[in-house]
Amino acid sequence: MMRTTTPWILWCVFEAILLLLMGISLQLGPTSVTGTDMWNACIAYDSASDSQFAIRQIRLPRAILAAVIGASLATSGAIMQGVTRNDLAGPTIMGLSSGGTFCLLMGLLLLPTIGFHEAIWLSFIGAGLGYLTVYSVAFLARGRITPVRLALAGTVISILLSAFTQGLTIYFSLHDELLYWTVGGIANTSWPQVRTALIPVLPGMIGALLLSPSITLLSIGEEVAGGLGQRTRLIRACTTFCVLLLTGGAVAVAGPVGFVGVMTPHVARYLVGYDYRKIIPLTALLGAILTVAADIASRTMIDGQEVPLGLFTSMVGATFFIALARRRSSHRGGKR
């Protein structure tokens, strides 16, 4: 199934949807705000006004963070799917999210002196360890490694790491906020967290865009890419590094928000075909839309209760994932 719509029309449509959703997200909360307030909060900020303060200091960072997380997880899913030619790959499935969560939590608990900014690198390392574990399992396995088997190994390692994370939370009898974070949530966001997330995510995004032509070639096949003079090993290493930056950054501020990265690249591919120069920006946009929407849902679903947004993305994403695993795609990432 190939379809190529004019990308810029799509781009405008989704950009509008994202802005609309973020606008809705800014409206949500105990303090009611008007359009004028929103405009002033962005342009002529007056901290004395309650409604403007709520927008500028509480809701805006939250909306932006939701978008950043979605974009980074989705992009890292797109890169993984392209480079490994595995339709089922994604940061949740391949053990990156749970590895990052586990390491970050362990660092924060066992090294009390460590600051959050240093701890971010732990989530980066943890994501790397998760990735490495899953791939070494795949590498050492006997027989063919089908995408499904690899995904299975990944999910089991995720279950394992989550069990360890749970063990930590019980041992240190963590308070609700951290428990909330371990299922993927962004309550109580403020500007510092947005900055923290952007430190690894921005370079990761830029790297992904720069590497996108090579990812397209790799997604066609190793031989093709090699034959066209691509240095495949180097590119693999660089893309992996980008994936770790993106996932590590998202996990550090929001915990393991599940199944964003496996779903969005498929939608993007369906819309613009197989050119990763188009897929990556579109995937990022779609991911942002998905998480901002999930965040809105998580705040409006139950009165006075914050539901972790990871629960919503898992519900939607896992459903999509099941359909994917059922449909043995004939073009790529199918049985090989």
Next chain:
Amino acid sequence: MRTDYGRTFIALLGIVVFVSLASLGMGSQWMSPIALSRSLLGYGNETQQMIVWSFRMPRVLLVLLVGWGIAISGVMMQGVLRNDLAEPGILGVTTGGNLGITLALSLFGIQIASPWTLPAMSMAGGLCVVLAVCGLAIDRGGIYPARLLLTGVAVSAAVGAFTLVLSLNVDRQIYSQALAWATGSFNKADWNYVLALAAWLGILMPVVMAICPILNILRLRDENVISLGVSVFHWRLLLLVIAVALGSAAMAMSGGIVFLGLIAPHIARRLIGPQHGRLVPTTGLVGMLLLLVADTAGRTLLAPVEIPAGIMVGGVGGIYFVYQLMTTKG
């Protein structure tokens, strides 16, 4: 290395009894074997009597029953689905059971929760989810083992998330209970749970033992089974339903315990081979032993903190699962 079945069984039973006694003596208050045997016979001092009879004994018995149920559920699933990596935790019995319980509690309130009704709710939920998983994983080519498990994991993720959202909708008390269930801990064991689970297993086990010879046939290729004149599909469905019922009754008392139903059958097969008539009881004993060791370690190693048995088993079992996945073909 296949040894004599009778001897293996007796030896395992002996080990289970020994570990149970050891577990009774271990905890916040350690007891010498002499003090323990005195308390067991009713000659100990007041405190020790109470600790043994009202706290540790029900807990140990509940762990044994749950381990038995989950392990046998696992061996049946592996037989029915002809898939050595199948097990109740991964196929969604756990999350299904949690969903059933949470749904019932949020609809009818906390007052309907009793040791007798919990397994029933858990069974209903577990059955729905496992059948959904199997239905989703089937297509014209039959069921690919890896795809079945992956579907199970994904459905579990979705159902688990839904259950959590649902539990937020009900009051805090129920929510904290739902969380306690989800990790597989035994710290609220009392005699009612033990009796209720013993009753459920008492109903199910004779049925299991009566039909497990069918499992030997079902492990053959379908063509051979059909030529023996057995209706494959109906038997598979029936056995699967019974396996889920066993697993979810056990998990209703303990919460999610993943990978126990995977390891126990494998160890038992190593010990006595593939004949289900012998394999089923042996697996049950191995499951008892594993879960008891996990629970005892979980409550004594890092005391006063208690690590739920489910996490202990999940850690070891997950590593074993990955090893199995690496060494099986296809």
